[in-house]
Amino acid sequence: MKDVLLQTTPLALDPDHLTDHDLVQGALANDPEAFRTIMRRHNQRLFRIARAVVRNDSIAEDVVQEAYLRAFEHLETFRGDASLATWLHRVVLNEALGRLRKSSTRREVPLATEQASAxxxxxxxxxxxxxxxxxxxxxxxxxxxxxxxxxxxxxxxxxxxxxxxxxxxxxxxxxxxxxxxxxxxxxxxxxxxxxxxxxxxxxxxxxxxxxxxxxxxxxxxxxxxxxxxxxxx
Known part of the structure; x- marks a missing residue:
């Protein structure tokens, strides 16, 4: 992430009551709890969106991880015009579709062999x-x-x-x-x-x-x- 603060500013509120703005500001201040809360709040939905594209549990999990890293690296571009969930969805969807485009054919994406985590x-x-x-x-x-x-x-x-x-x-x-x-x-x-x-x-x-x-x-x-x-x- 660019220009993050060297010192963290812990979130004082109950994570369940934090708004998108609170979480983004906390993450920009390099607060570990802000990152953790963002991921716990959105993991399941983002995983399901990724899996709907790649149809493989392990690949979908990797897609979500990479999407988080990409999103957090450019978090300062989040303006709040849409919800944080919608913004993250788009990042994950783009990452998942990018994985498919890198494959020579759709058939190279293996079907899941294990049950989804959710x-x-x-x-x-x-x-x-x-x-x-x-x-x-x-x-x-x-x-x-x-x-x-x-x-x-x-x-x-x-x-x-x-x-x-x-x-x-x-x-x-x-x-x-x-x-x-x-x-x-x-x-x-x-x-x-x-x-x-x-x-x-x-x-x-x-x-x-x-x-x-x-x-x-x-x-x-x-x-x-x-x-x-x-x-x-």
């Missing part, structure tokens, strides 16, 4: 470690949604990620991607159609594991009945 579908009845079969079924459903999202064309995938996964407004998505609001709406509609088709083709194998009752749960019930029958050795 869930994109909330499950209200999350399975515990005592219910591994249900946990496996839920992971399969989550993975199915992730694969369907990855399979979307880039233009639709970016809109879907911004609007549905990150719950950004139509206007925010349009500003981020540099397209018209009506284009956001039409692409989201098309993305949902494509997702539905993809999931319909693959949902059969997943449903075969619905309401699982095997493994540890099966053995526990069997042992309980055997005990009540007096057949336990």
């Amino acid at each position: 869930d994109i579908v909330p499950f209200p009845n999350a399975a515990s470690s005592e219910d591994p079969e249900r946990a496996l079924a839920q992971r399969q459903i989550l993975r199915l949604v992730e694969e369907a999202t990855d399979a979307l064309p880039e233009a639709f995938r970016l809109v879907f990620t911004a609007r549905v996964i990150e719950a950004m407004s139509v206007e925010e998505t349009a500003a981020l991607l540099g397209i018209k609001p009506e284009t956001v709406r039409s692409r989201l509609h098309r993305a949902r159609q494509l997702l539905r088709r993809h999931i319909d083709r693959k949902i059969g194998p997943v449903l075969m594991n619905a309401f699982p009752f095997a493994g540890r749960r099966c053995e526990r019930l069997t042992a309980a009945v055997m005990s009540r029958l007096g057949l336990v050795r």
Whole structure:
């Protein structure tokens, strides 16, 4: 970062109540807590935007790291015309798209082999470690949604990620991607159609594991009945 102060000025307020202006000023003063708060506040959303472009967890994480360094180096150019989140989104999006342009073909970008660090579908009845079969079924459903999202064309995938996964407004998505609001709406509609088709083709194998009752749960019930029958050795 250019012309940062040699001495830090710690932020006195609760990080949750700091405004964009507070954080930018703190970062310009080289306050470690300001940098930490900015990243913790925006990490998940920036990761998801990057991953929507590169479709790989480790590459997306690297994109976000590089984007942060680039943003912090030029933080004095942030004028507050847009929110800090929007400004960072644009930096990450440019970095991610730049990675793709450096590849000779899109196919050279490997698909993710590990689960994203942040869930994109909330499950209200999350399975515990005592219910591994249900946990496996839920992971399969989550993975199915992730694969369907990855399979979307880039233009639709970016809109879907911004609007549905990150719950950004139509206007925010349009500003981020540099397209018209009506284009956001039409692409989201098309993305949902494509997702539905993809999931319909693959949902059969997943449903075969619905309401699982095997493994540890099966053995526990069997042992309980055997005990009540007096057949336990």
